[in-house]
Amino acid sequence: MSNHNKLDHLFLLIQSLSKSEKINFKLYAGRIKRNKNAKFIKLFEIMSKIHCYNEKKILENTPISKIQLSNMKAHLYKQILISLRLQHTEENYDLQIREYLDFSKILYNKGLYIQSLKFLGKAKIIARCYESNTILLELVEFEKMIESQHITRSLYSRSGELSVESKELIERVQCHDALSSLSLELYGLYLKVGYVRNEKDKIFIETYFRTNLPKFDIEKLSFYEKLFLYQAQVWYHYIRQDFIMCYRSSCKWVELFQNHKKAKKIAPVSYLKGYHYLLDTLFYLNHYSKFTKVLEQFEKEVQNEKIILNGNTRILIFMYKYTNRINKHYMEGTFSEGVKKVIPPLLKDFNKIYNRLDSHYIMVLYYKIACLYFGSGDNKNTILYLLKIMENQEKNIRQDLQCFARLLHIIACYESGLDENMDKKIQSAYKFFIQMDDWYIVKKKIIHFFKNLGNVYPHQIKGQFKKLRERLLKYSDHPYEKRTFLYLDIISWLTSKIENKSVEMIIKEKFIKNHC
Known part of the structure; x- marks a missing residue:
């Protein structure tokens, strides 16, 4: 995909316009007779037809010189925004x-x-x-x-009334600002490093939360103040891996919207996010029946268009629908079915909105797809999607995913037989973990296992897998080390090597045993 296409703001804006918005713009621009053959109208028409930004094609099909193009694009951009503002004033x-x-x-x-x-x-x-x-x-x-x-x-009292109203509003705005800032800061911390990695992280996040949480009376909080409070609580518990408390806060988040019906139209993005984190915590708690019920409810609301559809909500619906469908296949162990049913429509929809997705969403999606392929036994595609994450240059975004992508990459290379230069791959992963300050016991044991595997005789390999599984099981409930098992079901993979079964079969058997 062309980088120029991705960077041209006018082209992206025109591509995002609905059919009715394009018609409305033409009516708006055509209200003045002299605009009928205006250059910016010609520019709009050609840019509406092309599928990727092509400056040469634009200049060939419009009476605009190369010198004029920059100013003409800026003028058209502004006129489109004015048209959109006029069209959407009543609904905003x-x-x-x-x-x-x-x-x-x-x-x-x-x-x-x-x-x-x-x-x-x-x-x-x-x-x-x-x-x-x-x-x-x-x-x-x-x-x-x-x-x-x-x-x-x-009335003389009017000045006094305004003064009192102003003071009350300042207090509300301060509380609103404190809660929204706390929510945003916690979300930023999660995007940067993911879950707490050690006691230092835990103390920092707990101190930060306590220090910045303002005093409040829950009964007196407005809708938005409650929303920011529940969001902050969700990020806080999520980062600490306290998924039971996270579930409770995300339930309150969703219920808040369900008790304020009009809020779904005012803040649909926040409503969708609440749904997603409710589903995400149910996934980590492995509460399959509740997860499927909430997912069905979510998809029903989206299908019945009970949530306003716009550029923002379409992106979130795309992300949350597919990540949670993939999560459902993870829980069931139906990876091959997921590859067939989820991946084709996902990639089709992904190509339509790729330019509007940020790095965070793209990396999450690539990792989900990679894990789905890995569970199905398709190591070639697993490696393909992991490399997309590993090649990402934005080091401060989802450091956790970048680390675990490298760990899964080593396992997938081993599984696929692409184990040439394995020492180099292991060394590269090791350096990255150190650089990201993410070098802990479980990762160390996995890396050392692969590093020493070349010195093990073939008939001893199964025994080595057993030893590694025994060592790692000790850390599956460790406050900080268990985060590895949230990203990567390493125990199921080791069991599959010990029992000579596929990962898919191991997880499917576990699911049937626990839920049937």
Whole structure:
């Protein structure tokens, strides 16, 4: 895929437009007669038709010179955004508020203070309805400024009312800001390093959470304050690998939306994320019946379009639908079935939105696909997708996945017989673990196992697998070492080598024993 295609913002914006948005833009641009044959319209038409950004083709099919192209693209970009803003104002409450505030300021500048205050009043009604306290505070401050400079009302108490309202809003905004910042910081820490790796990590995250969690009365918190609180709790418990507490917080997160029906339309992205982390914790808790029930419920809501579809939600629905379908196959041990049923539609949909996915989502998806192929016995494709992760240059994104991709890569190379230069691969993985400060007992034992495997006689190999399994089982419930087993079912792989069965068969037998 062309890098230029990925970097051209105008092309990406046009590609993201729906059919109705394209029609609406043409109507908007065509409202002025002289625009009918305008160069920016010609540019829009050609860029709507091409499938990848091609500057040469654009210049050949438009009356635009190479010197003009940059300015013309900037103009078209701005006109599309204005068109989208006009089209979507009614369905976006924050755009409505901003529009009323703009009208209010225009009227104020003309000296029409009463009319200005009327639009401010309309904006405040919407802001209160949707608990938009930050915008509401801005509206109140503007109203205070009008009241302080001009005699607009007969009631003397109005200035006092505005002062009290302002103070209350400042307190709410501070609480909102503290909770949202805590949630964001914890999420950032998870994206960077994943789960806690040692006692130092544990103490740091617990201290950070306690220190930055503001005092609150749960009964007095607004919808968004509760949302940020539950999000912060989910990231906190998730990082600490406390999946029972994580399950409880993610349940509250989803229930919050189900108790505030209109919130699904206001903040659909947060609703989808809540669903995903609820499913994710059920997966790690291995609660299959509850997992399948929630997944079915999630897919039903998406299918019935109970969640607003836009660029953001489509990406999240794609990610959460496929990662959880893959997780279901992991739990069942039906890897081969997953490869046949999930991978083809996944890759088809992936190619449509690849340009809009960030590195985090792409790496998670590649790792999920790699593990699915590994479970099915397809080591060639496992290696292919692991290399995509290992070649990623963004070292501060998902260091955990980059580390475990290297570990699985060594195992897949061994399984596929591509064990030439194995010492070099092991050395490369070792250096990366050290660089990422992720060199702990389980990883050490696995790396040392492969490093010494070349010195073992063929008839002794099974015995070595048994010894490694016995050593690793001791750490399966270790507070920090167990994180390896969350990313990689190394015990099932070792059992498959000992019992001469496929990984798929081992996990499937385990699933049948526990759930049937």
